Amino acid sequence: MSRIINNREYRQKKLKEIILELHNGKNVDEVREKFQEIIKGVSTKEISEMEAELIKEGMKVEEIQRLCDVHAAVFKGSIEEIHHPEKEEGHPVDVIKKENEAVKSYIKSHLMPNLDELKKADSHSVRLKLMENINMLFDLDKHYSRKENLIFPYLEKYGITAPPKVMWGVDDEIRGALKECKEVVNTVEKGPQEIITIIENTTKRIDEMIFKEENILLPMCIDTFSEDEWLDIESESDEIGYCLVSPSVKWKPIRENLEGKEKSKLANENSEGYIKFDTGILKVNEISAILDTLPLDITFVDKEGIVKYFSGGSERIFPRTKTVIGRKVQNCHPPASVHIVEKVVEDLKSGEKEHEDFWIHMGELYVLIKYYAVKNEKGEFIGVLEITQNIKEIQEITGEKRLLE
Template sequence: MNNLSNRTENFPQGHPVRVYLEENILIKKLFQELFETNMDEDYQTFYNIFNQICEVEKHFARKENQLFPYLEKYGWTGPSQGMWAFHDQIREEIKALRKKVEQKDSHNILNESIALFNSLDHLSQVEEGRLLPRALDMLSEDDWKEMYEGDKEIGWMFAADPVRYPEVKEDEYVHPSADKKKRKLPFSLDNRTHYDEGYLTPEHVNFIFKFLPVDITYVDENDIVIFYNRGEDRVFPRSAGIIGREVKFCHPPKSVDQVLKILEEFKAGRQDTAEFWIQFKGKFIHIRYFAVRDEELNYKGVIEMSQDITDIKKLEGDKRLLDWA
């Protein structure tokens, strides 16, 4: 297990570990500036630097609410107990120092600032020498990729957000099963209820969709994915990241032209259904698209249905009795 001190460049931009290391570097830089500033002579500068140091709370909160739960998932509960308690101790030190700073009480302020620096410096040594190296050994690459959205909700110590990890361009195709991005929804939630992975009415429809033995995806009139059902045996993988995503980016590039053609014909009113069947991983898959229209025949989107009919195709004769015994 290697110490990560001074190894920031070994990690891609935006990687959670790199971000933690960069924050540790920033903390040291801020303390250097604080020690070079006389509170009595330039109170505002001292106050501003101190407030930046206090942003370390975001560093703590990301560890406690993001990193620690992942470590617990793999059986390492120590950080959730010991290191969290150390966070709380430092929080108390910050609280006490803040009181003196806000009261402009410069008496012994330097010594107390040094004591706070020593606590944070010790914490960074533990992070870089034990916590983060072991986390790298335990967590999968998918674990690290999943952290961005939760990290963003909590925030970072920097003036600008770090580069997204992994970096994804808005027009870049990402397979739905690998799409972890939580998007700001581009549609109103008025008169909608959140179901399994989307927003629909009425409430109990979700139970129907959840247990149907077919994959269903609903794309609205603006070509935005607004709903899919989460059955236990989906034919094609989906993840929550596709909600709010433009449908053309939810299909492999080689099939995008057909998807766009279907949408064009449905919107023009020239077609109402499209049907395909394919061999996929040893299964016979039936895929259908249905145009959705209101009572005035205005186009309201499209429903995509996919079903594994391998066993259905084999059925013959009649089956009128249960065979559960």
């Protein structure tokens, strides 16, 4: 493990050296060659850590922003490929990619032919066409606004702060460049060559941002966000709007129809709403009230990995929403921690362990988290019970307090 950590630290150090060399005026091709010699492949996470480290060491965000397009070009052929399954239609990732494809297609099929016309002959009609093209590309503002106001806050929640700062700055530069394109095209005194140069530079920056979104930003988000967080992003997206194309369908995560599935199994419940146990009889509303009154949080996941129930106490330690019911438990956690969840469930399901315990400090709380293998009367595994409790007050108990007192 120490060898892996040291290797990561070494690569991190070398990545910073390369960026600083670019900052000090080194030739891009020269840096690219050195990069390929030293680094076999870097992940998007390492790029994020590198930028965060540079900011922590005092380099201004504006400095990294100025280098952003340069080091993206260096990394372009070297970023380690991370294969993620394609997201369902209407998922925020799918929407971003389709918008990017629409922008690239529009530039190629509309803007560039008009720019070629301008290269042949300057005319008022050609400039009007270019103005229309640029106005269409102003739709990118919605694309960038969704990214900045819906995606970046979640990255920052997970402590990923440098890439959002840098990318937001570049977004603003592209917005400014589009305004400048419009002004230049609309100014009679500006010649064709000046128009061509600024438009070509702007479209190059747009293309580079598309690359950064799809090869750095989105893989980072896919590795980090939970399904509920993507659902929140999707639900707020309509208010900001879309760029050139809109989602054709509304994305909804797959949910198990637990109510229909379990309805036929409630044979123990009579028409008056009682459930008979081996140790007594309770009304359904009594069971719910009892579970909600317990000074701990309960979540039950069945043997198929579907979340079937959570208690509704007034002071839950970890928030739960009813949207988790019917979901695979893996989808209730960020992808980066899914392997831990799967290992706990597998150990309990296989019988290797009967329970697994964790305890963590959360501000003033001291939280005990226990996972139990739940088995039926035949000893067969039927699910996992998670119990979460703040044990701070229990730890502080001293002496005795008898009933009579």
